[in-house]
Amino acid sequence: MNIKKLLLRNETALIIAIILLSLVIGIKSPEFFTLANLFDIFRSSFVQLIFALGVLIVIISGGIDISFPAVGIFAGYTAVVLMQRFEWNPENLLLPIALAIIIGTILGAINSIAIATFGIPTLIATLGTSGIFRGIMLTFIGSSFISDIPIALDNFATADLLKIQPEEGTLARLHILIIPVAILTILVSLLLTRTMFGRSVYALGGGVEATRRLGISVKRTQAKIYMLVGGLSGLAGILYVSLQRKANPYDLTGSELDIIAAVVLGGASIMGGYGTVFGTVLGVLLISLIKGNLILLGVSGSWQRAAVGALLLIGITVQALNESKKAKNRRVSTSDEAGE
Amino acid sequence: MNERFSKFNTGLLADRKITQLMIFTALTFIFFSYVSKDIFFTSSNFVSMAYQIPEIAILSIALMLSMLTGGIDLSIVSISNAAALVASWVMTTKMGESENLSNKWIIIACVLGTIVGLLAGAVNSILVARLNVTPILATLATMTLFNGIAIGMTNGESVSGLPEQFMRVGNGTFFGIPTPFVLMILIAIAVGFLVNRTTLGLKVFLVGTNRKAAQYSVMGDRKVIAWVYLISGLLSSLAGLIIASRTSAASPDFGSSYILLAIVIVVLGGVNPNGGFGTVTGVILATAVLQMVSSGFNALRFSQFFYLAAQGGVLIFVMILNVVLENRRTNKSIAKSLRS
């Protein structure tokens, strides 16, 4: 790949944005450049990244899923409720995680039925299911705030891989999640680039009819996609509960925007067929950077959403301008497309 | 000469759908009246519903407009809140200055609110009509931005204590009918006229039916789309003012679940999410149905969360119904075209 192409790629623009932003923040508040802050940014990105990976897969396939926070909190909250109700071993960390993943996958299957079996447009389908999930959860499973979550989950919140105490300043704590999340990220990347399933996801984004004619089962691929996203969202949900050290069923509302923004800024096209894990990671980092460190710029936290919105707006405007330029060039080389 | 010429938009189909909806509305009414004689079937309940329906009906009409063109305006609620906030801020500030707030300032406040709606709508127009950004993405971004700005400027707090004269609009009557209801009818008639009896309206249907063909054949197709998002913004601001007037408060996060409700209403009301078909009457009827469900659930002591789940359920159900019916219609027309 030649230099020019490399420079024009979306990821490069993101990296530049991240570096610039970091510099601006750091100049205003040198405490930005501490290890503690860096590790903190990581910590606040884990859950987001897991959600974002799921959303990325859906967006590449040409759809959109806005039910993932509802799935996440449903799975996380229900897992905790089940642990307490049936008095399962509170010291078992893997059990609630497994429960949440399973619940998430089941909820994802419901999305699959709506989308793959019945062909309901993805935005409307997932908007509907998010209402159903949240509604059912709050009506039948519980609407109360649980602060005494199982001890293993609670302890996990402080499971740090590294603890570095600088001479002055706060303790820098790198949470152990960095390892599994990094592995998960790599796995998803491999899934998307090296497996038939992953390429089918891209194929779907490239053209549903063409994919069908290749002999790929569109319905089955879609079903797998939404179940996978469900499972990932469930995982993210239970980790969220753990890191927050509480299970609040009203949480995670509104977080769709930040995560979709991260994925879109990361280069995924909402029309489908394009997007990379690397771009999504950068997108999540950028959003975390903004949300967490606006304060260091002297801007009150209540401007976080506006900042994300502004960034997203800039991002889509740039993408739109690029698209029209590309379209013009493309017409010149493949002209006379009779009726395409 | 056939009088059917007087209705376009495949008038026959519209007639059929509205009749079905009227029957459905009547059935819902009978059901809840029967099941909850004391609470639902009372004049105080009907009056209360008459006060609550208008704001969501107006928002749904706004949504219908953007959907008719094959797009969607997800930012309607955030625009409504923004308009309400601006108007409320002006009113409370002026109230603080003098004891009696003249009507002049209330009117100015409302005008400013609608200007906010127009400006916000203009942003959407530029993104969708000029820059060709996909409506889902564009309005997702503006929704985030507008909501973010509102939160930032108010610090997440609501503005309350609005002047009494203003509240009289949202809570008073006009010749015995609740004022907001009258306003809703006026707006419905106006939009209905726009959509069914003006050149702009016909163009809206054509653009929604086939955007590509519209680019070639419909004069000013981009202007049509621009107007639609502008009007959507305007209507949203009117809804916001009515909300503020009724509740005597404005907050940045009010009605966060209204977007789901609006989509449910619009889909139930017979609007085709892909564009090209929809009626104002259908939307009003659907609003009535959903309001009756909400009120009925309330009377039956169901939690509001169950209502949330019900909304999602209705949405999914109606979409599945649409898909099933559409498949049957397509099969019939394949057979027909083979014959011709």
Next chain:
Amino acid sequence: MVKLLTAQYGVENIVKSFGGAKALSGVSLSVTGGEVHCIAGENGSGKSTLIKIMSGVHAPDSGVIQLGDKTFTHLSPREAVREGVQVIFQDFSLLPNLTVAENIAMPTYILNNSRILSKNQTKEIASNALDLIGIDIDINTPVADISIASKQLIAIARATNLGVKMLFMDEPTTALTRKEIKRLFEVVEQIKARGVATVFVSHKIDEIQEICNTITILRNGEVVGDGLMKDFKRDKISQAMTGLNVSETRIAPKLKKTSKKVVEIKNFTTKPTFSNISFSIAPGEILGMTGLLGSGRTELAEAIFGQYPVDSGEIIVDGKPIHLNSSSEALKAGIGYVPPDRLTQGLFLEQSILNNLVAVGIDQYQSKGGRLSKSRLAQAGERWIKDLRIKTNNPQNPVTSLSGGNQQRVVLAKWLAMNPHLMILNGPTVGVDIGSKREILEIIRDRAQEGMAFLVVSDDIPELVQICHRVIVIKNGQISKEFSEAQLDEKVLYKELS
């Protein structure tokens, strides 16, 4: 190899109905390995149903499918592929966001039920496939950036790679230049030698005559003629396809001598698509414009309509220079444009016939306050239905209730209703049955006699010779030659193009 070259592929007595409507009634055809067969038929003749049955998309009500020495009553798509039947549709079914290599390799992976892919393996599969048909394309480019002709070859490479035995190609030459058609035929010769039975489904008889060995003609779900290609001349084929004796004689009206010009194009340039294009059209004149794919002819047509940017140059309509920034301005200046694909670009399928007819001229029916005058709308509808003989009993019916030919009339009427001074038609009879084709040309003739100027952009040479007063040929973005009325001749035009 001998086995391949004698293997028979085809169907016997296939009957298929859809909800009471018979698509195929007792169709039989047979193609030998190594043969190139043509299936000719209009829209609605049943040819697409036949392809779908052979490729496993539909199951026949009765009859058998013969693939080599195996017989089937029906097939599934996967079975069809496994038995060597492949279809290349007009859109090639390629995935634009994936690379050439991945597009070619995908079906192989699917056939082998592979779960994991490797980049090297993908590259290898793709390179081998392209070598097999003697083509060289950069396999790492995304398909979106590749020309149409190359896309088609990639589709063929993909099919060949899967060991295709019977290859259907749906309207393969529509979007190709002469040079590219030659290249396509070279590739077909290659696969022919390998024993592949190739079936061209096409009505562009001229273009495929040289490569096809045998032909089957379908009409209304029945075989109305079959045999060796050399026994069938073009008009015999047309007649069989339509059941009509359709004249193809020249019908261009006599041109009144006048120095007036409806439109003058001066030095239109948009690099690199076209440069220094200048021509003019007189009232009542029908100017034909043709050129190879990539010559810039469609861009030029769209530029005159304001749908494609013009970097420099002038356009004068009725003596007044105009600026074309959008189609609306072109319309206001009196220019109309009929795009080539009526289904996606020309019609509003779910809307009524009436709405389709008035789509362009909506503003004309405005009364005060932006209101729509429905009575005037209805009147206009009635008038145009009568004028263009559109067969319908209720203008409120959806336009999908019309036949293809009538639909094309609606598209034409929509523009004619604006009474433009210049009507640009891009591929006006593409996908239109031969009977309607002639009628549409007659409509053009009639309007031209009334003074309307026409610019007919087409790659259908016979059609241009039938209707045009003059023809200009575009090559590489420039006018290479202009043929006057006396010089118009099919052979000469073909020569200029190649």
